[in-house]
Amino acid sequence: MTSPQRPPTQRVVVTSPRTRAPRAPRPYPASREIDEQSELGAVYMRSLIRTQRRLGLLLCAVVCGSVAALPLVFTFAPDVGAQRLLGLPLPWLLLGFLVFPVFVLAGWFYVRQAERNEREFAELVERS
Amino acid sequence: MSSGYGIVAVLVVAVGTMLVGTYGLRISRTTSDFFVASRTVSPWWNASAIGGEYLSAASFVGIAGLIFAHGPDMLWFPVGYTAGYLVLLALVAAPLRRSGAYTLPDFAEARFASPVVRAVASVFALGIGWLYLLPQLQGAGLTLNTVTGAPDWVGALVVAVVVTTNVISGGMRSITFVQAFQYWLKLTAIAVPVVFLVMAWHAHGARDLTGPGFPEFPKQTTVAFDSDTTVDVPRSTVYNGAGRVDGQRVDGGGELTAGQHVVAAGTRLTFPEGAAVPHVRSIPSNTNDVWALPMRGGERFPLYAVYSLIIATFLGTMGLPHVIVRFYTNPNGRAARRTTLIVLGLLGVFYLMPPIYGALGRLYTPELLMTGDTDAVVLVLPSRMIDGLGGQLLGALVAGGAFAAFLSTSSGLMVSLAGVLSRDVLRLRGVRGFRVSTVLAVLVPLGMTWLVGKVPVADMVGLAFAVAASSLCPLLVLGIWSTRITTVGAVAGMVAGGLPALVAGLVTISSRGGGAWYHVFLARPAAWTVPLGFVVMYVVSLLTPRKVPPGVNHVMVRLHAPENLGLRSQDRL
Numbered sequence: 219m220t221s222p223q224r225p226p227t228q229r230v231v232v233t234s235p236r237t238r239a240p241r242a243p244r245p246y247p248a249s250r251e252i253d254e255q256s257e258l259g260a261v262y263m264r265s266l267i268r269t270q271r272r273l274g275l276l277l278c279a280v281v282c283g284s285v286a287a288l289p290l291v292f293t294f295a296p297d298v299g300a301q302r303l304l305g306l307p308l309p310w311l312l313l314g315f316l317v318f319p320v321f322v323l324a325g326w327f328y329v330r331q332a333e334r335n336e337r338e339f340a341e342l343v344e345r346s
Numbered sequence: 347m348s349s350g351y352g353i354v355a356v357l358v359v360a361v362g363t364m365l366v367g368t369y370g371l372r373i374s375r376t377t378s379d380f381f382v383a384s385r386t387v388s389p390w391w392n393a394s395a396i397g398g399e400y401l402s403a404a405s406f407v408g409i410a411g412l413i414f415a416h417g418p419d420m421l422w423f424p425v426g427y428t429a430g431y432l433v434l435l436a437l438v439a440a441p442l443r444r445s446g447a448y449t450l451p452d453f454a455e456a457r458f459a460s461p462v463v464r465a466v467a468s469v470f471a472l473g474i475g476w477l478y479l480l481p482q483l484q485g486a487g488l489t490l491n492t493v494t495g496a497p498d499w500v501g502a503l504v505v506a507v508v509v510t511t512n513v514i515s516g517g518m519r520s521i522t523f524v525q526a527f528q529y530w531l532k533l534t535a536i537a538v539p540v541v542f543l544v545m546a547w548h549a550h551g552a553r554d555l556t557g558p559g560f561p562e563f564p565k566q567t568t569v570a571f572d573s574d575t576t577v578d579v580p581r582s583t584v585y586n587g588a589g590r591v592d593g594q595r596v597d598g599g600g601e602l603t604a605g606q607h608v609v610a611a612g613t614r615l616t617f618p619e620g621a622a623v624p625h626v627r628s629i630p631s632n633t634n635d636v637w638a639l640p641m642r643g644g645e646r647f648p649l650y651a652v653y654s655l656i657i658a659t660f661l662g663t664m665g666l667p668h669v670i671v672r673f674y675t676n677p678n679g680r681a682a683r684r685t686t687l688i689v690l691g692l693l694g695v696f697y698l699m700p701p702i703y704g705a706l707g708r709l710y711t712p713e714l715l716m717t718g719d720t721d722a723v724v725l726v727l728p729s730r731m732i733d734g735l736g737g738q739l740l741g742a743l744v745a746g747g748a749f750a751a752f753l754s755t756s757s758g759l760m761v762s763l764a765g766v767l768s769r770d771v772l773r774l775r776g777v778r779g780f781r782v783s784t785v786l787a788v789l790v791p792l793g794m795t796w797l798v799g800k801v802p803v804a805d806m807v808g809l810a811f812a813v814a815a816s817s818l819c820p821l822l823v824l825g826i827w828s829t830r831i832t833t834v835g836a837v838a839g840m841v842a843g844g845l846p847a848l849v850a851g852l853v854t855i856s857s858r859g860g861g862a863w864y865h866v867f868l869a870r871p872a873a874w875t876v877p878l879g880f881v882v883m884y885v886v887s888l889l890t891p892r893k894v895p896p897g898v899n900h901v902m903v904r905l906h907a908p909e910n911l912g913l914r915s916q917d918r919l
Contacts, residue, residue: 260899267906271827274436282429282660289422289652292640299640307556309640313421314701318694321432325687328436332683336908343911 266339273331281324285317351738352493355746359531360508363524363753389681393688395522396672398529398750399758400427400689401696402478403485406532406751408804409697411720413704414711415629417637419652420704423804424697426659428690430811434664435686440679441826441905442670449765450670450818457825457905459895460833468770470817470844471667475763477851478666478810479756479791481803485721486752487795488803492725493745502795505749506788509756513764514781522675528754529692535747536699539728539740543706546731555705556638560622560631561712568616569713575609577716580631581622589613617713626718634708650873651866658812658872664822665814668758671765678909703727721803724748756788763787798855805869809851816875817844820883826905828884832894835887843879847871 292299292309301308405427412420447453454460454467483502490501512524547553560580571589579602588597590610602624609615617623625631632642641648663669676682707714707723710730714720725748728740767783768774774782798806817840824831824839850871867874887894895901 259903263899263903263906267827267902270906274827277436278433281432285425285429286653286656286660289641289649289656293649296639296641307418307638309418310421310638310701313418313425315698317425318428318697321428322687322690322694325432325435325690328432329683329687332440333680336680340908340911 262339262343266335269335269339270332273328273335277324277328281320285320288312351742352745355742356490356493356749359746359749359753360504363508363528363750364512389676389685389688391522391526392672392675392681392685393692394527394529395525395675396669396685396689397692397696398525398527398532398754399668399672400693400755401529401532401751402755402807403482403748403752404804404807405696405700406536406748407485407489407721407724408481408802408807410700410703410707410724411714411722412802412804413701414707414723415715415720417632417642418640419642419648420804421701422652422655423659423808424693424700426656426811427663428693428697429660430663431686431690431693433660434669435683435690438664438822438826439673439682439686442822443673443676443682444679444905444907444909446674446904448671448674449762449769450665450667451766451770453670453825454821454836457895457901458831458833458836459897460836463821463833463836465770466837466840467818467821468766470665470813470840470848471766472763472771473844473848474665474810474814474818475667475759475766475787476791476794477813477848478668478807479759479763479788480794480798480855481806481810482752482756482759483791483795484798484806485803486749488719488721489725489745489748489752492719492722493741499795501752502792505752505756506792509753509760510784510788513757513760513784524757525754528750531750532747532754533692533696535743535750536696536703536724539744540699540702542736542740543727543731544702547706547709550731553709554634555708556635558633558635560633561708561715563617563619563621563623563712564710565619566616567713568614569716570614571609571611571717573611575611575716575718576627577607577609577624578627578631579604579607579622579624583617583621583624585615585617585621587613587615589615591615623712623715625715628718629715629720637708646863647866651870654812654866654870654873655808657876658808658815658870660815661819661876662811662813662815662872665818666810667762667766668755671758671762680908700724706731760784760787806855808870809847809854812870812872812875813844813847813851815872816847816879817841819876820879824880824883824887828887829898829902830887830891830894831883832887832890832892834890834893835883835885838886839879839883842882843875846878847875850875 288309299307299309303311306314405424409420409423412423442453445453445456447456450471451464451468455464458464483505484498486501486505487498488501490496490504491498568587582601582603584599584601586599589612590596591600591602591613592607593610596613606627607624630642636642641652673682673685676685703724707720707727711723711726714723714726725741725744728744729737731737732740764780764783764787767787768779772779772783772786774780820839820843821836825836850868854865854869
């Protein structure tokens with residue numbers, strides 16, 4: 219996609235990328251590739267969907283999975299369920315109070331991460 | 347607990363809801379206003395509205411009642427109701443908004459471009475909505491019965507009339523205001539009394555909630571039975587009363603020996619202070635310390651029951667028609683995510699309260715264990731724990747909040763049901779079609795309230811979640827994240843998962859008994875119907891690769907690409 223190998227005789231001055239001057243418009247921006255359902259556009263979209271799917275499934279698996287493991291713990295290690303912490307029985311403390319902040323934190327993390335993925339995708343599409 | 351203040355509170359909530367709704371009437375003009383509030387609602391408003399709509403009778407009275415009867419296993423209800431939003435946020439929120447549809451059948455059509463998929467999705471959306479509306483009406487009946495002594499059908503009718511009027515006049519725009527207002531009302535109504543209840547509990551000496559004894563009558567208590575009731579007596583006790591016990595006429599003193607007894611309808615028995623409370627047969631007779639332990643809820647297959655509940659609530663939330671419709675009122679996918687995050691916080695705060703009512707109920711209102719009216723614990727507790735005017739006022743506040751819960755959830759359900767009915771079943775366009783559909787949407791569950799046995803409110807809501815998780819959840823999740831799902835697969839999956847869950851639910855709510863060993867597999871069907879729905883949808887799709895809807899890539903762009911790219915594929919939104 220980028221520059222092919224050049225003969226070694228040519229000199230190139232490397233500086234920071236031009237940010238001030240307007241870019242020459244590419245004949246075919248990536249957003250148009252996506253709109254026109256080309257193979258290249260499909261590749262872009264597939265990569266975004268894959269990233270977001272992985273993020274969503276991972277979050278559900280980690281958070282919901284660990285919360286949903288509690289009944290197994292309570293069944294096979296009944297002592298854990300009989301523990302007390304801060305004056306409350308452990309199951310009550312966990313399920314009645316602590317899970318909720320965990321859910322909010324997980325949600326906040328997801329929103330941040332998903333928006334970052336979208337931003338990166340947007341930059342990729344606009345840059346190319 | 348007949349109290350004038352309670353009636354006033356219920357009236358204030360009903361009239362207030364109507365007034366806020368009328369305010370909405372003046373600014374709701376077009377069809378789009380009616381359905382999705384013209385998509386101009388900010389995340390905080392929207393999140394409050396979702397919270398207000400979502401916290402139903404099950405959350406307000408049902409959870410506390412189940413915890414009161416069965417202990418900490420029932421904490422999975424609030425945990426699941428909240429976790430459902432986390433799953434929804436991670437898997438559905440933004441793409442669902444970007445699909446740009448009004449109702450769930452609209453999503454089905456946008457994704458699959460198939461009238462058959464749309465029709466099947468409509469049928470399930472209607473079924474779930476009605477299954478969910480039913481316990482709201484029942485809960486309203488219970489509340490009005492507890493507060494005023496009116497027969498059960500009065501409360502159901504009042505809710506039906508208020509909501510129908512409101513929805514017909516204002517549609518979704520007014521509903522958004524009403525719902526947002528109701529969340530804060532409900533939070534106040536359940537949180538303020540908790541402060542006083544805990545203070546009262548401390549003032550009474552902070553008795554241990556998880557002590558070794560059976561629940562005991564805190565003072566001499568008269569228990570009235572309005573239906574034939576089989577009770578387990580844990581410890582022999584004397585009583586005084588009139589009516590029929592074990593088929594024998596009693597009048598005056600007597601003794602209930604340890605074991606099972608049948609008390610006839612219309613009997614009134616008075617028990618002395620300190621007597622162990624007999625339990626209705628459906629509630630396990632546990633001492634308070636055993637009650638406080640997990641996995642002792644008295645189910646035959648406790649692990650299956652808990653996991654089935656977890657699956658139903660974690661995955662069912664996204665399939666509820668009234669929840670989905672809320673996402674279309676967000677301006678874009680990003681706002682939809684942020685709204686969901688705020689909802690997680692709002693629900694978490696609310697759900698801290700019901701367990702406190704449930705636990706205090708063991709000490710102060712144990713006679714509900716004997717009549718089986720455990721859903722009333724939230725309503726009865728304030729006036730029982732706090733004497734005089736204060737207790738009455740707090741009781742009125744709770745009653746008002748409970749009524750708000752029925753009104754708001756029913757409103758949301760009605761809007762989405764009417765939307766589905768008018769577009770897919772009656773095929774009437776415009777505002778008039780919406781109004782006709784609203785009336786039809788409320789008549790069906792109102793009729794069903796006469797056919798239903800005494801099923802706890804939260805259990806019935808759990809059934810609606812199970813159907814949603816088995817039918818519409820696979821459609822949404824697989825439809826959004828996989829390009830391979832075919833129209834045949836989508837229909838097969840929804841039917842394979844949703845139909846057994848729906849049938850199991852209807853069998854459960856219509857049969858009064860429930861002693862059979864397989865009862866839990868019908869009452870909590872999600873653990874087998876949800877995997878069935880997902881697997882069938884995916885496998886059938888792989889077997890029918892030619893039926894992948896045309897233009898699926900185009901749809902995927904619409905669902906997943908951020909709006910700010912200016913893609914022409916998203917221009918329709």
